[in-house]
Structure formats: C-alpha cells, structure tokens
Amino acid sequence: MTGYDVSARSAATADVIFELLITPATWPAWSPIDAAEAEDGDPAAPQRAGDVRIFRTGRTISRERITALTPGRRMEYGGGTLRDYRASVDLRPRPDGGTDIRWTGTFGNGPLWGPFMTWYMRRMARGLAAYAER
Template sequence: MTFTYSVTAHSGANPEVVYSALVRAGTWPLWSPIDAAEVEVGDPGDPQQAGDTRIFRTGRAVSHERIVELVTDRRFVYENVNGPFRFYRGSVELAQPREGGTDIVWSARFAPKLPLSGPLWRWYLTRFMRRMVEGLARYAEDG
C-alpha cells in the first residue's frame, strides 16, 4: 500500500534562491530540523546534480537520498535509498505566482517496509516536512 503527503509554503524570495538552497546539501541544516549533511562525492556547499547521493543525520537517524531529477528553478526530485521504506520518492515543486516570490509544494509518495505503519509515517512525515518547507521559505527570504 502506498501513502502520500503534501505540504506548502510561500517564500518572498525568487525561485532561483529557493532552488539554490535545495541543490546544496550543506544549507539544509541551516533551515531544517536536519542536524548534519554530507554528499558521497564533492563538497556539500556546491550544487549537487541528478544522480548524486546525499547523507542526512537527524538525531540518531541517517538518511541516504539520491537526486533523481532536477529542473532548474522549478523542480527537485529525490528518492530515499535506505531506511524504513520499500520506496520513497519526494518532490519539491517551485512556482512563481503573479504577485512574486515562490510557492513551494513539498510532497512524496512512499511505502513503508513495516506493514500497517503507513498512517503513522504519513502523520510523522507531514509534520516533519511542514517544518522543512517553512524553514526553506524563511531561509530563502533571509539569504
């Protein structure tokens, strides 16, 4: 069984600024609940590319995520490659409304490994990712 979540925020910053934070793993601990970020190859302060794997630490939890699609200033798509999911594909969509700034939609489709844990994961991920998207929006405005 698959589950989804979707959270949104608006940033006063342009999409280029928001996108720049997304593709640099080193910025994530500055605007999210993530404690530390690394990349398998390269410097986390440099922009990553599709195919790159990033390692995030939050408390004792470690997450390996591979970037699978990038559309400059519009879309950032990744997959979790370890952890409690049979599959997990997340997406951050950026749109510039007429009044300016950036509308950010962070969503995912996932299937947990542990049967019957989907509703709990959806609840947890919705709360966690709401903090992510709101932090990203604020960081881009301040940057």
C-alpha cells in the first residue's frame, strides 16, 4: 500500500473545520475540487456516516463514502478513483483555540502515486485550514 500523511494548522476551531469537511458544497471553495454533490440529498447540508459525495475535478469524477464520523474530531472515508482508497482527517484542538489538521490516506495504486497524492492532499489540508479562518 502507498499513502500520504499531511498536516496543516488553523486558527479556526475544530467544530468549524469539521462542518466544512462534512458539507460537500464547501469543498470547491477551499480545495482544488471543481464541483461537489451529495448522492442522496442537499450538498449544502452536512452529511452523516454512510452518505456518499461525488467530487469532480476536470474530467475526473470521484465517488466517496463517509465511513465514520466523530463530531468535531474525525472523518473517515473511502472509495474514489484510487484502488482500495481509505482516508481520514483528524482534528486536534490546540490550547490557543486553533486546530491541528492531520489528513492521512492509503491506496493500492503503487508508489508512483505517493508523491502526487502527498502534494495534492497537502493543498487540500492547507486550503481547508485557511478557509476555516475566514
């Protein structure tokens, strides 16, 4: 398995960041994703464990299922365009009121995908951190 492990720091609270993560319609505002939908429901509404979101970036369409949620702390998901893809976003509140974000994932596409996914997901984490501060 190949993977990535990236992090970012935000002045925003973990609850604010968590709401952005579970609301698909926000993703294009803070990430390189072009469009986001909820498979069954309103993309502007927060999703729950078991829900599926569909992301479009260029011609690539990725369908991901949220597998577990710990409110304000963790989101786990899988699916997408990578083989055997599993990922999680962990939020750790800091004493100053901000949050440390750790985004990790594994997949079976081989080692050549590792550097690209690390770069891409670092953009995701940093974009989320910055947008949440607004």
